[in-house]
Amino acid sequence: MKLDLSPVTGFLLADAQADRVVPPTGFTAWLTLFSAAAMGFLAVFALALSLATGRLADRWGNELARSSTIRISAPEGQMAAQTQAALRLLETTSGVASARALSSEEEAALLAPWFGPDLPIDQLPIPQLIEVVEDGAGFDAEGLRLRLAAEVPGAVLDDHTRWRRPLVRAADRLRLLGWVSLVLIGAAVAAMITLAANAALAANSQLISVLRLVGARDTFIARAFVRRFTLRALGGAALGVMLGCLAVLMLPGAEPEGGFLTGLGFQGWHWLWPLVIPPLAAVVAFFATRTAAHKTLKDMP
Amino acid sequence: MIELENVAYSYGGGELLSDLSLSLSPGSFHFLTGPSGAGKTTLLKLCYGALVPTSGQVRLFGQDRRTMERDDIAMARRRIGVVHQDCKFLDHLSVSDNIALPLMVSGRDLLNEAANLKELIGWVGLRERAGALPPELSGGERQRAALARAVIMSPDVVLADEPTGNVDWEMSQRLLRLLIELNHMGKTIMIATHDLALIRAAKSQVQARVLRIASRRLQLAGADL
Numbered sequence: 001m002k003l004d005l006s007p008v009t010g011f012l013l014a015d016a017q018a019d020r021v022v023p024p025t026g027f028t029a030w031l032t033l034f035s036a037a038a039m040g041f042l043a044v045f046a047l048a049l050s051l052a053t054g055r056l057a058d059r060w061g062n063e064l065a066r067s068s069t070i071r072i073s074a075p076e077g078q079m080a081a082q083t084q085a086a087l088r089l090l091e092t093t094s095g096v097a098s099a100r101a102l103s104s105e106e107e108a109a110l111l112a113p114w115f116g117p118d119l120p121i122d123q124l125p126i127p128q129l130i131e132v133v134e135d136g137a138g139f140d141a142e143g144l145r146l147r148l149a150a151e152v153p154g155a156v157l158d159d160h161t162r163w164r165r166p167l168v169r170a171a172d173r174l175r176l177l178g179w180v181s182l183v184l185i186g187a188a189v190a191a192m193i194t195l196a197a198n199a200a201l202a203a204n205s206q207l208i209s210v211l212r213l214v215g216a217r218d219t220f221i222a223r224a225f226v227r228r229f230t231l232r233a234l235g236g237a238a239l240g241v242m243l244g245c246l247a248v249l250m251l252p253g254a255e256p257e258g259g260f261l262t263g264l265g266f267q268g269w270h271w272l273w274p275l276v277i278p279p280l281a282a283v284v285a286f287f288a289t290r291t292a293a294h295k296t297l298k299d300m301p
Numbered sequence: 302m303i304e305l306e307n308v309a310y311s312y313g314g315g316e317l318l319s320d321l322s323l324s325l326s327p328g329s330f331h332f333l334t335g336p337s338g339a340g341k342t343t344l345l346k347l348c349y350g351a352l353v354p355t356s357g358q359v360r361l362f363g364q365d366r367r368t369m370e371r372d373d374i375a376m377a378r379r380r381i382g383v384v385h386q387d388c389k390f391l392d393h394l395s396v397s398d399n400i401a402l403p404l405m406v407s408g409r410d411l412l413n414e415a416a417n418l419k420e421l422i423g424w425v426g427l428r429e430r431a432g433a434l435p436p437e438l439s440g441g442e443r444q445r446a447a448l449a450r451a452v453i454m455s456p457d458v459v460l461a462d463e464p465t466g467n468v469d470w471e472m473s474q475r476l477l478r479l480l481i482e483l484n485h486m487g488k489t490i491m492i493a494t495h496d497l498a499l500i501r502a503a504k505s506q507v508q509a510r511v512l513r514i515a516s517r518r519l520q521l522a523g524a525d526l
Contacts, residue, residue, distance in 0.1 A: 021405065023393040210389045213351070214450065215378035216406035218371055298371075 040240025050178030095139030233285030308357035335514035382451030
């Protein structure tokens with residue numbers, strides 16, 4: 001079906017004459033405005049959720065995929081020797097870009113969220129960690145495991161896939177849920193506006209019949225209602241988006257320790273995305289009211 | 302301009318009008334009379350396209366009502382001014398805006414028509430009441446405002462349904478004079494009324510044909526009036 005844009009341009013160019021013939025309605029106008037604002041507010045969060053989980057999935061998918069860890073558990077005397085052996089082995093492994101043994105400070109930092117900052121790490125039999133960064137091609141994890149087993153008996157390779165996959169899957173699912181929510185919010189706006197428009201048309205059936213009697217065409221009558229509901233949806237959604245953005249701004253900032261929850265929000269140019277919501281709500285309201293009006297008018301004498 | 306050919310109309314069960322033919326030619330002046338409930342309003346509604354005949358043919362400006370789209374009907378209504386029995390105003394708009402309503406809905410530039418509007422309001426004697434809301438008007442004022450609204454588009458035909466129903470004799474004389482004046486300007490006029498005195502009063506001033514609806518048919522009333 002070809003999208004007919006002439007009603008949109010006609011609407012934008014139309015003067016306020018059609019608007020005046022429909023009496024102002026106090027209470028229901030506020031209800032429409034309120035609903036549009038609530039939907040705009042919710043849409044901001046759905047959008048923030050989608051974008052944040054998208055970022056998360058990307059990060060886990062990319063950065064973590066490029067790094068693995070080797071954990072060496074050995075009696076105290078052999079720790080340094082085994083670490084050296086593992087690093088040497090990694091240097092000769094194809095697909096490894098770099099390998100680096102974590103210092104005890106770094107290991108303490110990793111444990112700090114769980115044990116607090118004052119852990120006497122030197123007195124504990126903490127395994128040594130080696131961070132392995134892959135190059136573009138990646139290494140053969142099974143081959144590396146076999147070689148490690150032969151040469152560094154205390155080493156265990158963890159390529160992160162075990163826990164990374166479900167996390168990426170969860171993030172992807174969350175992102176999908178976010179988009180589904182946005183679609184549902186849009187559909188709810190359409191349904192709400194259709195109901196409100198139908199109520200308005202029914203309440204004004206007397207007025208519509210007078211307009212028909214004095215020679216008004218259906219497009220003129222429809223425009224009076226469409227204009228009104230489109231502007232209400234636009235205004236309401238703009239208000240809701242503004243409040244939603246303020247609420248997102250007031251969320252605690254994204255911190256490395258906080259995991260994905262505190263990362264909920266917009267970053268950089270993503271702040272422009274919420275601006276799309278009010279015009280989108282207006283477009284939805286425009287077509288919803290237009291459809292409702294033409295359907296109602298067709299059944300009127 | 303408006304032609305009815307062997308038209309019948311029935312509401313639900315019984316037939317209200319049957320085998321009715323009528324032709325409103327340019328510049329003619331018709332009275333439509335008959336007892337209450339005889340179908341005067343129905344006949345007028347057929348004439349301005351609000352009703353579709355059950356059988357027979359109605360032609361508005363040469364176009365068959367049955368083949369007319371909703372927009373065609375809207376266009377035809379701009380050439381037919383109707384004074385409704387209950388006036389049918391928009392109560393939230395002033396009298397002046399109500400009179401200008403046909404201009405508004407047809408997308409005319411109201412500023413260009415402002416002088417015409419003012420003159421017309423003066424002609425029906427509502428200059429003082431132009432800013433009032435319709436519910437604040439008296440019966441006669443409402444009827445005159447309805448007449449002004451019916452003629453603002455300078456229609457070819459003016460149909461009036463009991464325009465003197467709620468007004469005193471003096472006011473009805475005044476309304477009649479306005480309608481006769483319109484007829485002298487070349488408009489086709491049809492007035493539905495059961496007020497025989499009004500018809501008699503008109504006959505001395507204008508060449509009027511009197512149609513009577515009796516037992517579902519349309520008859521030309523003779524000189525007995």
